[in-house]
Amino acid sequence: MRLFSHKRRPVHLGPHCAERLPRLAPDATPNGWTGTTPSPPTEKAIPGPQAAVNAFARYQELFDAARRGVPAPERAPIPGGPDEVAANLAAGCYFLDADATATCLVPRDAWSSESTAEMVTHRWAVVVLIDFAHGVEAGRPGDAWMLGSQQAAADLRATELAVITAGYIRNLGYDATAHSAGASDLDLGRVALQAGLLEICNGELRSPWSKRGFGIGVVTTDLEATPQAPLAPRSWTDRLRSHGPRWWFGFGGTRPGWGRLRGECRPLHLGSYPMERVRRVSEATTLVLEEEIPRVPQRASFFDRPIHGDLGTKFVEDRKVFAIKTPSANAYVSMIRSMVPHQDGLIADRTAPGTDDSDANASSVKALAHLLGGDMVGICRIPLHAWYSHDAGGEPIEPYHQNAIVILLDQGYETMEGASGDDWISGAQSMRAYMRGAEIAGVIAEHLRGLGWSARSQTNALSHVLHIPLVLDAGLGELSRIGELVLNPFVGPRFKSVVVTTDLPLTPDRHIDFGLQDFCEKCTKCARECPCGAISFTDKVMFNGYEMWKPDAEKCAKYRLGNLKGSACGRCMKTCPYNTEGLLSQRMWLWAAIRLPFLRRSIARWDDRVKNGSINLVKKWWWDLEFVDGRTVEPSKGTNRRELDMNGGRIASKQKIAMYFADQNPPPEAVGVAVKPNRKEAVERGAAAESPAMARRRVGR
Numbered sequence: 001m002r003l004f005s006h007k008r009r010p011v012h013l014g015p016h017c018a019e020r021l022p023r024l025a026p027d028a029t030p031n032g033w034t035g036t037t038p039s040p041p042t043e044k045a046i047p048g049p050q051a052a053v054n055a056f057a058r059y060q061e062l063f064d065a066a067r068r069g070v071p072a073p074e075r076a077p078i079p080g081g082p083d084e085v086a087a088n089l090a091a092g093c094y095f096l097d098a099d100a101t102a103t104c105l106v107p108r109d110a111w112s113s114e115s116t117a118e119m120v121t122h123r124w125a126v127v128v129l130i131d132f133a134h135g136v137e138a139g140r141p142g143d144a145w146m147l148g149s150q151q152a153a154a155d156l157r158a159t160e161l162a163v164i165t166a167g168y169i170r171n172l173g174y175d176a177t178a179h180s181a182g183a184s185d186l187d188l189g190r191v192a193l194q195a196g197l198l199e200i201c202n203g204e205l206r207s208p209w210s211k212r213g214f215g216i217g218v219v220t221t222d223l224e225a226t227p228q229a230p231l232a233p234r235s236w237t238d239r240l241r242s243h244g245p246r247w248w249f250g251f252g253g254t255r256p257g258w259g260r261l262r263g264e265c266r267p268l269h270l271g272s273y274p275m276e277r278v279r280r281v282s283e284a285t286t287l288v289l290e291e292e293i294p295r296v297p298q299r300a301s302f303f304d305r306p307i308h309g310d311l312g313t314k315f316v317e318d319r320k321v322f323a324i325k326t327p328s329a330n331a332y333v334s335m336i337r338s339m340v341p342h343q344d345g346l347i348a349d350r351t352a353p354g355t356d357d358s359d360a361n362a363s364s365v366k367a368l369a370h371l372l373g374g375d376m377v378g379i380c381r382i383p384l385h386a387w388y389s390h391d392a393g394g395e396p397i398e399p400y401h402q403n404a405i406v407i408l409l410d411q412g413y414e415t416m417e418g419a420s421g422d423d424w425i426s427g428a429q430s431m432r433a434y435m436r437g438a439e440i441a442g443v444i445a446e447h448l449r450g451l452g453w454s455a456r457s458q459t460n461a462l463s464h465v466l467h468i469p470l471v472l473d474a475g476l477g478e479l480s481r482i483g484e485l486v487l488n489p490f491v492g493p494r495f496k497s498v499v500v501t502t503d504l505p506l507t508p509d510r511h512i513d514f515g516l517q518d519f520c521e522k523c524t525k526c527a528r529e530c531p532c533g534a535i536s537f538t539d540k541v542m543f544n545g546y547e548m549w550k551p552d553a554e555k556c557a558k559y560r561l562g563n564l565k566g567s568a569c570g571r572c573m574k575t576c577p578y579n580t581e582g583l584l585s586q587r588m589w590l591w592a593a594i595r596l597p598f599l600r601r602s603i604a605r606w607d608d609r610v611k612n613g614s615i616n617l618v619k620k621w622w623w624d625l626e627f628v629d630g631r632t633v634e635p636s637k638g639t640n641r642r643e644l645d646m647n648g649g650r651i652a653s654k655q656k657i658a659m660y661f662a663d664q665n666p667p668p669e670a671v672g673v674a675v676k677p678n679r680k681e682a683v684e685r686g687a688a689a690e691s692p693a694m695a696r697r698r699v700g701r
Contacts (some may be wrong), residue, residue, distance in 0.1 A: 001261060002583055006253025009537065010171045011414050013085040013619040014101065015255035016209050020242040023196055023229040026105055030193040030230035032200035035109075036432050037189035040198075041206040041213040045138070047148030050352050052368060052662055055447035056152035059439060060182045062338060063159045067166060067178035075173035076327065076632035079623055086225040089126050091621035092168065095415055096161045097373060098209065099214070100129040102228040104195035107221055108189045118177060118185065122220035126165055127195040128378050130157040132212040132288030133371045134259075135268035141363030142269060144354075145447065153371055154215030154557055155181040160335075160439060167331030172632050174223035188216040189279040199231045201360065208242070209255075230406065269367035272292065272377055273490040277449035279594075280510040284472055285517050286479045286540070287548040287692050289699060290383060293545030297390035297668035298465075298672075300660075302557035304392060309674035310666065311558065323431055325567040326424055326484060327625060327632045334433035336461050339438045343445065343457045351452035358505040365405050365444060365506070370439040374407040375495065376488065378474025378509045382501060385545070386469040390668035397464050401454065401501035403464070403475075403508070406474040408495040409438055410538040411432035411573070413581055416494060418619030419586065420566075420642040421574030422559075424635065425622045426566030430496060432461040437498030444500050455502035467497045475509035481520035481527065482535055483551030488513045492578030514594045518576075520549065526572040528641035528648035529613065531640075532559035537570060537652035541689035544662050551684065552657045553678060575644070577604060660687035 013019060024031070035663045047053045080087065093101035106125045112179035132150045137143065160250040162178035177188045189205050192198045198205050202244040207214055208231065234242070243257065250256030259265065263272045270276060277537075296303055306315035324330040352655075357362060366377040380403070387399045411429040419425050441457035448455035458465050471477060471486040480487035487493050489512070527535040543550045560569045573579060592599050607613075624639045625632050660682050666675035690698075 001263065001587065002014050002250050002253070002256065003261065004249070004251050004253055005581060005583055006414070006449065007417065007581070007616055008618055010087070011091040011094055011619055013067065016100060017247055017252065017254045018100065021196070021208060022232040022234060022238050026227040026229040026230050028230055030200065033193065033234055036548040037187050037193070037277060038200055038203055038205045038367055040189065041211065041283065043148060043150050048144055050144040050451065051147065052145050052149045052443065052447045053152045054450055055263065056125040056149060056156050058342065058446055059443055060152070060156050060159060062342065063156070063163045063335070064180055066163050066335065066338060067180070067183055069167065069170050071170040071175050072173040074631050076625060077634050082224045082226040085223060088621060088623060089165065089225055090323050093126065093128050093161055093165060095412055096164060097313070098128040098161055099207070100130045100197050102127055102195040102197055103225040104191065104227045107132050107190060107194050110190040110194070112185050116187065118220060121175065121222045124221055124223060124225050125191050125195065126221070127192050127217040128158055128161045128217045129192065129195055129207060130154045130161070130215040131207070131210050132214065133268060134264040136371065140267060141360065142367030145364055145368055146208045146531060147559065151213060151215065154501070156215070157373060158215035158217035162219050163436070164331050166219045167180055167334060168328050169219065169223055169331055171327035171627060172223065174221055176219050176221040176223065179218040179220065183220070186218055186220070188218055191218050192216050195427065196228045196231045197666035201540050207399070236379045243471070255285040259336065268370050268686055269363040271366070271370045271376055273633055275376060278489055278512045278514050280475065281513045284478070284511045285513050287542070287695060288547070289545040289695065290385065294662040295385055295387060295389035296662055296665060297394070298388045298392045299390065299394065299668050299670065300665035302553040305666065305677070306557065306561060308670065308672055310676060312571050315558065315561055317607070320380045322561050322568065323427060325626055327627045328622070329428040329477065329567060330627050332428065332435040334460065336431065336438050339459070341459050342442055343459065343462060345446065347449045347454055348452040349369065355451050356505055358507040361504055362507045368444060369405070369407050369440055373436055373442055374440050375410045375491065376408040376476055378406045378473070378476040379507045379660040380404050380406065380470055380473035381472065382465065383469065386465050386475060388464055388466065391464065394669045394671045399485070401456070401503050403504065403506045404470045404474065405444065405471050405500040405502065406476060407437060407498050407508070408471070408476055408491070409437045409495060409498065409697035410491050411494050411570070413494065413579070414619050415621070416574055416579060419614040419619065420615055421571035421573060422563055422569040422640045422642065423566040423637055424624045424626065426570050429570060430568060433496035441498040441500045445502070448500070448502055448504055453502055453504040455500055455504065458499040458501055460496070462501070465499055465501060467499055470499055470606070471497050473511070475512050476510065478514065478516040479546070479548050480516060481524065481549045482576070483549055484553070487516055487576070487578060489578070489594070490582065492576045492580065493573045494579050502602050505554045515557065515597060515600065518597055519593060519604070522601040523577060525575055525577065525604065525607065525613070525648060527652070529571055529645060531642070532569055533558065533655055534559070536657050537655055540692055540693060542695045543659060543689065547692040547695070550657060550659050550689070554658050554679065565635065567638040570660060577612060584679050608644065608646070611644065615643060618627065656683045657686045658682035661685060
């Protein structure tokens with residue numbers, strides 16, 4: 001939790017006040033350098049027989065395999081010079097949750113003797129640090145899995161950032177190579193010293209901001225970027241400026257030096273958000289008639305139907321490039337696809353001792369997910385209807401696991417602040433979260449299989465389960481006005497999900513109730529701001545056994561896929577009142593929204609009065625560029641830059657929502673065969689949909 005807002009702090013400056021540190025010249029020798037890179041802080045624990053290091057190693061190899069590649073054949077029309085390049089690359093790494101990052105000149109003595117070719121052209125580097133997580137201690141939940149695995153976890157995350165950044169630079173038409181603890185042509189610590197991310201302290205390589213260890217990732221490139229410089233010795237006045245009271249409390253929006261404000265008082269398995277304080281209930285806050293919920297094929301999804309030509313030939317092509325329309329999103333998607341073959345695998349012959357305790361297992365998997373970068377984790381039993389009836393190829397799916405581990409990935413408040421919600425960063429926000437989710441779920445599933453329990457990661461690229469029912473059942477949110485989307489009390493709708501299904505014994509979480517049904521009843525901001533009018537202004541209905549505000553999925557899909565001035569759409573996430581920064585003052589607002597129902601309408605109106613959902617240009621760090629036919633170009637149609645539309649509700653009286661019930665779905669075997677949706681019938685079915693009150697009377701609930 002933070003006391004001070006970072007709304008005025010540019011993204012490329014990062015969470016630490018590194019700009020307050022004194023520095024040498026960019027090409028100077030780092031202070032205290034003697035020709036040998038000192039060792040960094042290390043783990044005291046040794047991996048035990050159940051440590052997750054083997055699972056980390058599998059994914060370390062997977063990312064290292066992608067550290068080199070062929071640049072795009074033409075160089076991108078980058079706006080600005082080396083200063084803008086340095087800011088863009090740094091902000092992109094912070095978007096990926098780097099703890100620290102900087103660009104620098106590559107010192108010649110950092111290269112190994114075998115790297116003469118790249119030594120000539122790769123003069124610049126991007127360096128990232130990932131800190132060890134707090135709370136990995138003996139006697140804590142998950143200690144048997146995580147003790148001795150901290151370095152492997154940090155190295156994996158640092159490798160991910162380096163590989164993604166190198167792929168992004170190559171998509172801009174420049175050469176770039178990622179270097180990691182697993183595969184490198186460099187002395188990583190030497191380059192990090194040159195970038196001013198580390199310093200030599202008492203013969204040890206240390207971060208100025210933490211006493212814990214870290215992982216290092218480096219990208220070398222021929223793309224010129226203004227270099228940062230090594231750190232200079234600090235006087236007591238320098239220390240007061242950089243590590244004084246302003247740093248301690250996080251003044252100016254930086255990460256607080258006080259561990260309690262950073263959340264380090266919380267056990268790792270509980271995560272950063274106090275979900276344990278939210279009211280728990282035995283049933284979902286919306287009516288769910290499980291016996292009336294049909295299983296549906298993946299073919300029925302309105303983001304899969306365009307592949308088969310259901311929406312016309314234009315949308316066939318739009319669907320092919322939907323996820324890779326920008327150079328950054330393309331880099332994420334390439335790694336998402338590389339992880340698909342590893343979602344399942346061989347299971348150890350014997351189950352590890354002590355892994356039959358469902359309570360202990362639940363806490364352990366949550367701790368491991370948070371160590372890997374998950375933001376929130378819940379557990380539930382998998383209801384039958386959450387399994388797709390058929391996969392994308394039309395093959396039947398027989399349920400094979402009982403439990404689901406559901407992990408939420410925040411799409412990034414800072415970047416959302418600078419966006420319109422449907423501009424050129426929108427798709428990258430989704431793919432970044434999906435990529436990180438695939439990595440986390442993949443490592444967890446790999447680890448559980450190593451313990452002798454069947455497990456499979458279910459990602460956006462290949463999933464046998466529907467995620468929304470599982471997010472709801474895992475107690476991570478309530479169904480919202482946005483429609484087929486669960487909203488979380490702390491990050492609102494600003495997340496993507498990933499799931500691990502398993503037969504590992506796990507204690508499920510209960511549903512939550514934070515008053516969202518009443519709040520969404522009184523707030524129609526997402527419906528007002530939806531660019532295509534797909535979110536309902538009217539009351540909830542029953543749809544395939546669920547009580548919900550049913551959106552027009554066809555309209556939503558067509559707008560997101562066919563958006564000519566952006567790469568997707570998250571306008572509803574951008575403008576939702578629950579899309580907050582997480583300050584202490586906002587936690588007080590959240591408490592009032594939960595505990596004081598009579599204030600909810602006023603809070604919704606206040607959200608408009610303070611212009612929440614507007615574009616904050618301070619946070620606009622990305623370039624509006626499009627990736628077309630393997631080249632990065634300027635968008636031919638421009639860029640969406642929407643501000644709040646206070647008159648957006650004018651369509652409410654004439655809005656018609658098309659509802660395609662399960663009996664209107666295309667048959668699962670119609671793979672590659674177009675099945676046109678009957679919109680007229682769907683609108684009529686929507687107008688005649690059963691109300692939740694009628695359904696309750698009908699079933700006696």
